[in-house]
Amino acid sequence: MIELRGVSKRFRRHRVLKGIDLRIARGDRVALVGSNGAGKTTLIRCLLGEYRCEGKVTIGGLSPREHRTEVLRRVGFVPQISPPLKMPVGQLIGFSAGVCDSDPERMYEVAERLGLDARAIRHRPFDRLSGGMKQKLLIAIALGRDCDLLVLDEPAANLDPEARHNFFHLLAERKEQVAMIISSHRLDEVATLVNRVVEMDQGQVVLDDHVADEVAMTSLLHARIELARPSDAFAATIRSWGFATRDDGLSWEGEVAGADRLRFLGTLSRYAALMQGIHLEEVERHAA
Amino acid sequence: MRHLLRTARVDISESLRSRWFLVYSLIFGGLVVAMFISGLTESRVMGFTGLSRLLVTYLQITMAVLPLFVLITTVRSVAGDREAGIFEYMLSLPVSLASWFWGKLLGRFLVVFLPVLLALAGAVAWAMLKGVDIPWVQVAFYTLFLVALAWCFLGIGMFVSTLARSSDIATGAAFLVWLLLLLFLDLILLAVLIREGMPPEAVIAIALTNPLQVFRTGAMLLFDPQLVMLGPAAYVILDHFGEQGYLAWAVAYPVALGSLFAWLGYRLFRRGDLP
Numbered sequence A: 001m002i003e004l005r006g007v008s009k010r011f012r013r014h015r016v017l018k019g020i021d022l023r024i025a026r027g028d029r030v031a032l033v034g035s036n037g038a039g040k041t042t043l044i045r046c047l048l049g050e051y052r053c054e055g056k057v058t059i060g061g062l063s064p065r066e067h068r069t070e071v072l073r074r075v076g077f078v079p080q081i082s083p084p085l086k087m088p089v090g091q092l093i094g095f096s097a098g099v100c101d102s103d104p105e106r107m108y109e110v111a112e113r114l115g116l117d118a119r120a121i122r123h124r125p126f127d128r129l130s131g132g133m134k135q136k137l138l139i140a141i142a143l144g145r146d147c148d149l150l151v152l153d154e155p156a157a158n159l160d161p162e163a164r165h166n167f168f169h170l171l172a173e174r175k176e177q178v179a180m181i182i183s184s185h186r187l188d189e190v191a192t193l194v195n196r197v198v199e200m201d202q203g204q205v206v207l208d209d210h211v212a213d214e215v216a217m218t219s220l221l222h223a224r225i226e227l228a229r230p231s232d233a234f235a236a237t238i239r240s241w242g243f244a245t246r247d248d249g250l251s252w253e254g255e256v257a258g259a260d261r262l263r264f265l266g267t268l269s270r271y272a273a274l275m276q277g278i279h280l281e282e283v284e285r286h287a288a
Numbered sequence B: 001m002r003h004l005l006r007t008a009r010v011d012i013s014e015s016l017r018s019r020w021f022l023v024y025s026l027i028f029g030g031l032v033v034a035m036f037i038s039g040l041t042e043s044r045v046m047g048f049t050g051l052s053r054l055l056v057t058y059l060q061i062t063m064a065v066l067p068l069f070v071l072i073t074t075v076r077s078v079a080g081d082r083e084a085g086i087f088e089y090m091l092s093l094p095v096s097l098a099s100w101f102w103g104k105l106l107g108r109f110l111v112v113f114l115p116v117l118l119a120l121a122g123a124v125a126w127a128m129l130k131g132v133d134i135p136w137v138q139v140a141f142y143t144l145f146l147v148a149l150a151w152c153f154l155g156i157g158m159f160v161s162t163l164a165r166s167s168d169i170a171t172g173a174a175f176l177v178w179l180l181l182l183l184f185l186d187l188i189l190l191a192v193l194i195r196e197g198m199p200p201e202a203v204i205a206i207a208l209t210n211p212l213q214v215f216r217t218g219a220m221l222l223f224d225p226q227l228v229m230l231g232p233a234a235y236v237i238l239d240h241f242g243e244q245g246y247l248a249w250a251v252a253y254p255v256a257l258g259s260l261f262a263w264l265g266y267r268l269f270r271r272g273d274l275p
Helices: A040-047 A068-072 A089-099 A104-113 A131-143 A161-174 A187-193 A232-239 A258-269 B002-016 B019-037 B052-084 B086-090 B097-130 B136-163 B167-183 B187-195 B200-209 B211-223 B233-240 B242-271
Strands: A002-011 A014-024 A029-033 A054-059 A075-078 A149-153 A179-184 A196-201 A204-210 A220-227 A251-257 A275-284
Touching: A002 A040, A014 A040, A014 A204, A029 A040, A029 A187, A040 A054, A040 A149, A040 A179, A075 A131, A089 A104, A089 A131, A089 B002, A104 A131, A104 A161, A131 A149, A131 A161, A161 A251, A161 A258, A179 A187, A187 A196, A187 A258, A220 A258, A251 A258, A258 A275, B002 B019, B002 B097, B019 B052, B019 B097, B052 B086, B052 B097, B052 B136, B052 B167, B052 B211, B097 B136, B097 B242, B136 B167, B136 B211, B136 B242, B167 B211, B187 B200, B200 B211, B200 B233, B200 B242, B211 B242, B233 B242
Parallel strands: A029 A179, A029 A196, A075 A149, A149 A179
Antiparallel strands: A002 A014, A002 A054, A196 A204, A220 A251, A220 A275
16 A cells, blocks of 8 residues: 655755665554654655655555645644644634545544544634644544545644543544554554554664554553552652542552553553552453 | 635635734835825825825835835745644645645735735725825726736745745845845946946846836836936837836736746745655
8 A cells, every 4th residue: 555665865965764665554553663863754754745755655556746635635644743823723624624525524523532622612723722632633634534544643642641542442443444654752652553563763664573463452441550658750640641549649540541551551660669569450442 | 726725715814813914014004094194195285185196105115115025924934834844734635736835825915915905995095085086097007016016026935935945044035135126226226337337228127127126117107107207218118118018017027027936936846845
């Protein structure tokens, strides 16, 4: 479905991509990982036809540069940094739905599933929204239409735990029909969402591997954490995951999206010395 | 076409929310009001008896302000949008590059032209209220001149924006273009060129290819059909073009020049990296 053959990109003397070869099929959920400056964003821009590059890039057999409207109509994109658009939310949805030949109602529905009432803020300028609201809206625009490829650049970075869980549900609903490229500079952020990892370093693919696809993207875990003593720093962190305590910070309970389990354990690892007990139990698992 | 109109509409609403548009509208609206208040009308003794002098003064001021404003705001917003990541997102949507570029140009043209036109229309409406004769031919030509001037500098602005990769460079380049055209507008500079032995034909050719001078001479011609104020150059202009011919040139040339630069800008935009 997506083919990159010998893709190179140079900015003046600096070669940012050095002959990338990659094939991505429908159903592939690719984590595009690498440190800053590895070439992830440049690769995505070549894929979207925004950069001219050497080599060949095709999506569904068509060049995104030469056939941009046909190709981009089937591509949903969520950027890492929200654009500082001044237009109202309603106009942004109307414009996006109009050029994508989609129904704006679908975008409003996706936004609602992510916990954002886009209708209530349709007159508010996009750049006045909070980081999380912007992210939800851009995800709603990308997912509120038919597409074959989703390109998501750090898509869940600004989402609260509940919105993350709902976002994973939305991705799970599409996982068989589309190819996904989820870019992140940290693998643990996206590991459980994907079935393939492509790591980039200095403009080259240094790892391309398929990974076990055991975790249901829509599963939900009930978690209970017990501490040796209360800690303010831990309390602030765990509250951001939506956890609550009933005994002054000695034990905490809450729910974690299945796809977030690695990221959650990574967070807990920072407080390993405080831990007395960690219990994780799957409470919800959908077939999606 | 649908995408082009959508892009134009988005650009118009983005501009209407910008602070520069407010300042810009106030300048042109305020200019006409200030000219009425300061008594810059047909006769200081008789009061307001006609529009001719006000229109000429308005056009002279517009000639200095409009190109600079159009150039600076166009390059700042287009290059600024690119820097801020707006292009990265908006151009990931399935809108053709032609619709995006020309839609932006169309939207911006309406935004820069409407306040100027509304100020002009306000002056005409005031004259009608006062029951004085309206020089309709002059008003129509002045409107066309303003269309041509706005389009010309918008085209140049879009070209500069596609060339420059940062808004700072784009702003500097736009200012330089304006300064250069203004320098070749100055009669003293033209006089120096003649004194230094440059053939008069070359000097006149420079004046005829400078859109600011073309606009200025066109505006003068409507007020002073013999171009007495212009001196000997008037013979060359009137002998070669005739009055009607020069008026047509004063409209057609800036439009053609603006279109040429816009087209060159579009070619560069299509061929280069978008964000």
